[in-house]
Amino acid sequence: GCGLCSAVCPTGAAVQSALSPEWWANRLDAVMKTRAEQTLLVLACQRRAGSLERAFDEHGMHVDVIRFRCVGQIDAGMLLELSRQPFTRVLVAGCVERRCRFTSGASLAAEQLGRAWSILGTLGFDPSRIAADWSADRAGDRLEPAVARLAGGH
Numbered sequence: 001g002c003g004l005c006s007a008v009c010p011t012g013a014a015v016q017s018a019l020s021p022e023w024w025a026n027r028l029d030a031v032m033k034t035r036a037e038q039t040l041l042v043l044a045c046q047r048r049a050g051s052l053e054r055a056f057d058e059h060g061m062h063v064d065v066i067r068f069r070c071v072g073q074i075d076a077g078m079l080l081e082l083s084r085q086p087f088t089r090v091l092v093a094g095c096v097e098r099r100c101r102f103t104s105g106a107s108l109a110a111e112q113l114g115r116a117w118s119i120l121g122t123l124g125f126d127p128s129r130i131a132a133d134w135s136a137d138r139a140g141d142r143l144e145p146a147v148a149r150l151a152g153g154h
Contacts, residue, residue: 008108028066028082039064040150041082044093045071047101048135048143063147070094072105076115083120083129089150093133093143106134 006014042049042065049067068074071094082090092113097106110132117127133146 040089040091040147041066042091042093042143042147043068043071043074044091044143045069045095045101045105047095048093048133050143065143070100070102070105070109072100072102072108074109074112076112076119079112079116079130080119083116083125090130091133091143091146091150092130093146094135096134096136099136 040063042063044065044067046067046069049065071092074092079090079092092109094100094106094109097104097110100106113130113132116130120127120130131146131150133143
């Protein structure tokens with residue numbers, strides 16, 4: 001049910017239904033149409049999203065949270081596309097690998113983040129527009145401190 005099998009399926013035969021790429025693409029489109037001048041987009045697993053699931057304004061920056069079943073569903077292409085948008089920052093928030101509910105989700109997300117950072121750097125763009133926050137306590141670690149750190153860097 002986490003959709004990670006579709007992220008690594010070499011033939012494309014595994015297709016996720018819950019929170020599919022089509023779902024999050026529609027959600028991202030909706031967020032981008034209503035975005036504010038200074039926006040932080042948080043891509044979080046269900047456990048980390050917690051109270052930040054809804055959009056809110058804090059630290060002088062509009063924050064939108066998109067909840068994934070697991071951040072292992074995120075791919076480098078998605079992160080690169082988001083980095084082209086006028087979002088000030090993109091934050092990927094998940095669990096550390098040993099605490100990931102879906103075992104390999106955190107490592108898949110970290111791999112995709114590394115690819116996105118590498119490509120951005122190679123192209124001469126600032127890779128720090130995309131950040132990560134990994135929690136050892138899952139839902140117990142609130143996202144507000146990470147949001148505040150990124151908002152302070154805009």
